[in-house]
Amino acid sequence: MDKFLIEGGKCLSGEVRVSGAKNAALPIIAAALLVRGPLQISNMPALHDVNTMLKLIACMGVDVKDTGDMQVTIDSSAINSYKAPYELVKTMRASILVLGPLLAHFGEAEVSLPGGCAIGSRPVDLHIRGLEAMGATIVVEEGYIRAKIDGRLKGAKIFFDTVTVTGTENILMAATLAEGQTIIENAAKEPEVTDLAECLIAMGADIQGAGTDTITINGVSELQAASHSVIPDRIETGTFLVAAAMSGGCVTTRATRPDIQEAVLQKLIEAGAEIETGDDWIRLDMKGKQPKAVNITTAPYPAFPTDMQAQFAAMNCVAQGVSHVKETIFENRFMHMQEMIRMGGKILIDGNTATIEGSTELKGAPVMATDLRASASLVMLALVVKGETLIDRIYHIDRGYENIEEKFQQIGGKITRISATN
Ligand code: UD1
Secondary structure, eight states: OOEEEEEOOOOOEEEEEOOBOHHHHHHHHHHGGGOSSEEEEESOOOOHHHHHHHHHHHTTTOEEEEEETTEEEEEOTTOOOOEEOHHHHTTOGGGGGGHHHHHHHHSEEEEEOOOOOTTOOOOOHHHHHHHHHTTOEEEEETTEEEEEOSSSOBOOEEEOSSOOHHHHHHHHHHHHTSBSEEEEESOOOOHHHHHHHHHHHHTTOEEEOBTBSEEEEEOOSOOOOEEEEOOBOHHHHHHHHHHHHHHTOEEEEESOOGGGOHHHHHHHHHTTOEEEEOSSEEEEEOTTOOOBOOOEEOOSTTSOOGGGHHHHHHHHHTSBSEEEEEOOSOTTOOHHHHHHHHTTOEEEEETTEEEEEOOSOOBOOEEEOOSHHHHHHHHHHHHHSBSEEEEEOTHHHHHHOTTHHHHHHHTTOEEEEEOTTO
16 A cells, blocks of 8 residues: 655745546536536546546446547447346546436436445435436345436425435436436535536536525426536645645646635634635735634535645644634544544534644654545644654545645655555
């Protein structure tokens, strides 16, 4: 297993190009299953999770052409299987995103239950109930969700009692080919949901209200070939900005979108950062200062994202003052805190709230990456504290960050990948 060796104590400054958003790319790949004909996707990030999703649809007989330069063309004309096998689904929960498109287009789908996850139980009951409300017959047996429909799915009113991102995306995709109107209430408003909707509209879907909590879809009989560019990754953007703030440095993120970053930018300003933005860039300048600790509570978009919680926890460890970090989306999403404590972080956990006392005494230590964003937070902390840190199990980070070590090296981070073969 690869590891990162990091020499800390560096001030980060320079420019980073942000990649396409993982959480937009994954549903958009699944959306290619809704059309017989090519869907050309650009600004596709080179990530393990993206490869897994492409592998998943390729094993159904779908033609996947990686034309290089962040472009992928997918054509599902030759599809010959509607099964997402356990071996692939177990490595990536987002595989569930093929359920809605397969069912809506081909009338059947067999998707392995995603199973346990490091950051909580994360059920998929809302996806299943939504599709059942649209007339699907679904049984869960032998570890698989087996779904069928006679004819077309039927439009329905679907109310989510919990805001679910991939749940909203699954129903949204399914509804594009359903008979009649579907209304999703308490829908996720994440920009990645809106990006998916824009891709579907380019394919000929009739969708109104994406980006609000009520999405209305009027089903059409078929969708057409189209092309779409994936939005920039707001979590990657935020990760580099927070890292810059922790180090007292000045970093500009390019090819990004400030308008989908409000909650994070506000917290960085509260921490003492100067933020400047243009159409597609964000510059953070800390002017050599230590950040001030900030309280955060995670909640669905447009509130503070759970995917940025670990990074802000890392910043609060080296900030001035005491902070409270509250996680309301996922249970058990504090595993990075234990590793931060190994580096000298002063953290007390009580249920879903961590109290962090900032300190300048943290030091590098051997630590273990536990999930995707947790891994990023450990890299960030290691880059700015004194001493050397060895981070094990970094395969988590490769799932969702493109060339993270190269990007940190570009802004002055001392980070080396130690390959398992070395
Ligand atoms: C997506 C993102 C992930 C992000 C999360 C929350 C992708 C590929 N992943 O994950 O990066 O951290 O949104 O912003 O886009 N829930 C149920 N039943 C369901 C579905 C969800 O109870 O059927 C609960 C979950 O356990 C969780 C909450 O709803 O407590 C939100 O989860 P959800 O938005 O579905 O997360 P994902 O879509 O899996």
